[in-house]
Amino acid sequence: MRLKRASMAEVFYRAKHRIENKQLRRRAFSEGLTLPVPCIPRDxxxxxxxxxxxxxxxxxxxxxxxxxxxxxxxxxxxxxxxxxxxxxxxxxxxxxxxxxxxxxxxxxxxxxxxxxxxxxxxxxxxxxxxxxxxxxxxxxxxxxxxxxxxxxxxxxxxxxxxxxxxxxxxxxxxxxxxxxxxxxxxxxxxxxxxxxxxxxxxxxxxxxxxxxxxxxxxxxxxxxxxxxxxxxxxxxxxxxxxxxxxxxxxxxxxxxxxxxxxxxxxxxxxxxxxxxxxxxxxxxxxxxxxxxxxxxxxxxxxxxxxxxxxxxxxxxxxxxxxxxxxxxxxKRGDDDFMETRPCVTFPESGYTVIQSAKRLLFTFDHGSLGMAPLYNHGHADALSISLSVAGEQVLVDSGTYRYNGEPEWRRYFKGTRAHNTVNIDGADQAVQETGFIWSHPYKAELLSIIEKNGSIILEAGHDGYARLKHPVYHKRTVILLDASCFVIRDLFSGKGNHNFELNFHLHPDASVQSEDAWLSIRKNNAKVNTDGLVKSNIL
Known part of the structure; x- marks a missing residue:
């Protein structure tokens, strides 16, 4: 998989290392590994x-x-x-x-x-x-x-x-x-x-x-x-x-x-x-x-x-x-951080953060898979969100778990299901070739952002499922109606029959209770209410 993405210069570079390693190995078990170290003055x-x-x-x-x-x-x-x-x-x-x-x-x-x-x-x-x-x-x-x-x-x-x-x-x-x-x-x-x-x-x-x-x-x-x-x-x-x-x-x-x-x-x-x-x-x-x-x-x-x-x-x-x-x-520098806007977008890396006086912090991922050409440390998390309320993490990114020894869990935590977004037909938004190599990377983009009268509307999409037999394009709209009310709308366009799986991952210390027509998510002093309904539009 690495060779498929390697230039001729890299092939020669890697071949040179293989040859040198064989030579060093022979030396290690024959005359011994010695390396002349120069003697330098104390000063x-x-x-x-x-x-x-x-x-x-x-x-x-x-x-x-x-x-x-x-x-x-x-x-x-x-x-x-x-x-x-x-x-x-x-x-x-x-x-x-x-x-x-x-x-x-x-x-x-x-x-x-x-x-x-x-x-x-x-x-x-x-x-x-x-x-x-x-x-x-x-x-x-x-x-x-x-x-x-x-x-x-x-x-x-x-x-x-x-x-x-x-x-x-x-x-x-x-x-x-x-x-x-x-x-x-x-x-x-x-x-x-x-x-x-x-x-x-x-x-x-x-x-x-x-x-x-x-x-x-x-x-x-x-x-x-x-x-x-x-x-x-x-x-x-x-x-x-x-x-x-x-x-x-x-x-x-x-x-x-x-x-x-x-x-x-x-x-x-x-x-x-x-x-x-x-x-x-x-x-x-x-x-x-x-x-x-x-x-x-x-x-x-x-x-x-x-x-x-x-x-x-x-x-x-x-x-x-x-x-x-x-x-x-x-020492990390004494630069003051003065960012106080309710909505901050990072266009190159592909993230938007919505915050209100640090009591609510909502993140929206519309960035790429990772660093090309191998995308080693990226996860298939296009259009995923997270939510923190009053310093308590409520909707979370699942993280990494571990790199080695548990390949099925490595695949899960890197995959789309482990993130607060939509999985289609059981497939990830990109293809995991190994624990550190992806193929078929998606393109994600922020399509529009509107701030008006205290409301914020974000719209982003990705083409990770364009590789399916019947391609599907996923677009997510996030609407902040006021300082504490969100609406999330997922739109899928394409052809054919598909299975859509929407996941929201809660912090392990959070609990969910039913309150009248609402579901209440609680974590210490933080509380989030949801109407308990999942509504999607499919074209």
Whole structure:
């Protein structure tokens, strides 16, 4: 499926990697994998500065981390440990990680070492009596990981994205820890160089451009900054900056929305850009001024979707990843968000948000399937809606569940039935080829928007079912009659007999009760009444 969408340049790029992997595999089991690492003076890295970091409302939790807490995506540590032990001494390219064995995303999570990133931040703000314990935990954690995961062996070198996300942690530890031995620092410098080398040769390019590319660029920037006075390090730094510059307008659209059509990955990508910009500017490596207007648009996009409790709809894929660590993130800027209009449309990314004094927040999705040509992280959710009342999520996007190991549920959560829209003849609006590849993408568009005398009328449509034997075009009209009354009208035009399935997904904590002629949806202090009737027009 990837080859069908690949250019000749990408075919050669992938073939080159296959050949190199075979060569590396032979070396791993013959003379051993050795990579000459240049020796650099302390001054090349000791003066580097960390970017400004913000801490969220939750505590840094140093005590729990010092007692061994790691982030596991709700997967048992025993399961992760067993998988790592089984494949520890196997060349990474030979590891089998189909979903029957493990969710590889869960295996990778602790190896991002973000529990140690959080400890490093805690060490910067902790009382002096805690510093020695934190220093020891960071040193032991990193050196233990390096000892258990020799270069290119085991599951944690499969994805260059994962290597890219580890590099900031290595560099933070290198430049902020004061009591490491020369031998320990040499091991860490060795890991920084080898990770940088591996990422530089395995970049996600061509059809694979996406948030992986951003993670890898971050890794190149941090490794390149440490080795910037070597020929390789200078190339890494320049390549990382160049890719971020290129991808900013590709991944963050002109209206600030996500090209990948995933809100979680949008947050992830924006934080990675802020992380890179903060590091580069603080160390005088690059002026990121031209990046900031687009990043501000991205922040304002997400803020527009945020209800009174800070909730944002779970639109598109989510792997629950963080640029740094949970509740720890790079400084996101002090730009004030002044959007107060009752109806805001994002024409490029394809969303409209209706809000009234933050008590009611209604979203309408009339955007594309995702980032072409594979549409990896998009869901078939054309014309889907969500509703939050008084900070309580009522009508929700079903989210992602998980990527690996549950193919039937992966298909469901990506599919049309899992969203607040209409499914026709049991088919999705596009065709799921794999867990990450779509074909037959639909075209969705906002047809009209009218605001008059406090009322708002939105009309949008999509052609996802034009591929049926008897094609059908779906048009949805959303009418806000006043500050709290919506009418939703679905119109289907085409020929033949069809089955139409309309879904509205409630938050798991919401309850439904019958009250006279109404159905009442309640969630804590929020209440939504509906007449209980579904009316559609079919032509």
């Amino acid at each position: 090349d890295w000791a003066g580097l500065l960390m970017p400004d970091i913000q801490v969220g409302v939750d505590s840094i939790e140093p005590e729990e981390l010092l007692k061994g807490k790691i982030y596991t995506l709700n997967t048992g540590e025993d399961s992760i440990g067993q998988f790592e032990t089984r494949w520890r001494n196997i060349f990474s390219g030979d590891i089998k990680y189909n979903g029957a064995l493990a969710d590889i995303r869960a295996i990778w999570e602790p190896a991002r070492l973000q529990h140690l990133a959080k400890l490093i931040i805690a060490g910067q703000i902790s009382q002096p009596k805690d510093v020695s314990r934190i220093e020891k935990a960071i040193r032991d954690g990193i050196l233990d990981w390096l000892e258990k995961n020799p270069f290119l062996l085991g599951p944690h070198y499969i994805s260059p994205m994962e290597c890219g996300l580890r590099l900031p942690v290595f560099v933070y530890a290198l430049i902020t820890r004061n009591h490491w031995s020369d031998e320990d620092r040499d091991m860490l410098l060795d890991a920084v160089y080898k990770h940088g080398w591996w990422v530089a040769g395995r970049l996600s390019l061509y059809a694979s451009l996406g948030n992986h590319t951003i993670c890898e660029s971050i890794g190149l920037i941090f490794a390149g900054a440490v080795y910037r006075k070597t020929a390789e390090g200078k190339k890494w730094l320049e390549k990382g900056i160049s890719l971020l510059q290129q991808e900013l307008s590709h991944q963050v659209m002109e209206d600030g929305g996500p090209n990948e059509q995933s809100f979680n990955y949008h947050r992830f990508v924006l934080d990675l850009y802020r992380l890179a910009a903060g590091f580069l500017e603080k160390n005088g490596l690059y002026d990121c001024t031209l990046w900031k207007p687009r990043l501000t648009k991205g922040e304002n996009f997400l803020k527009t979707f945020m209800d009174a409790s800070g909730n944002v709809p779970s639109i598109g894929d989510s792997d629950d990843g963080y640029a740094l660590a949970p509740c720890v993130y790079p």
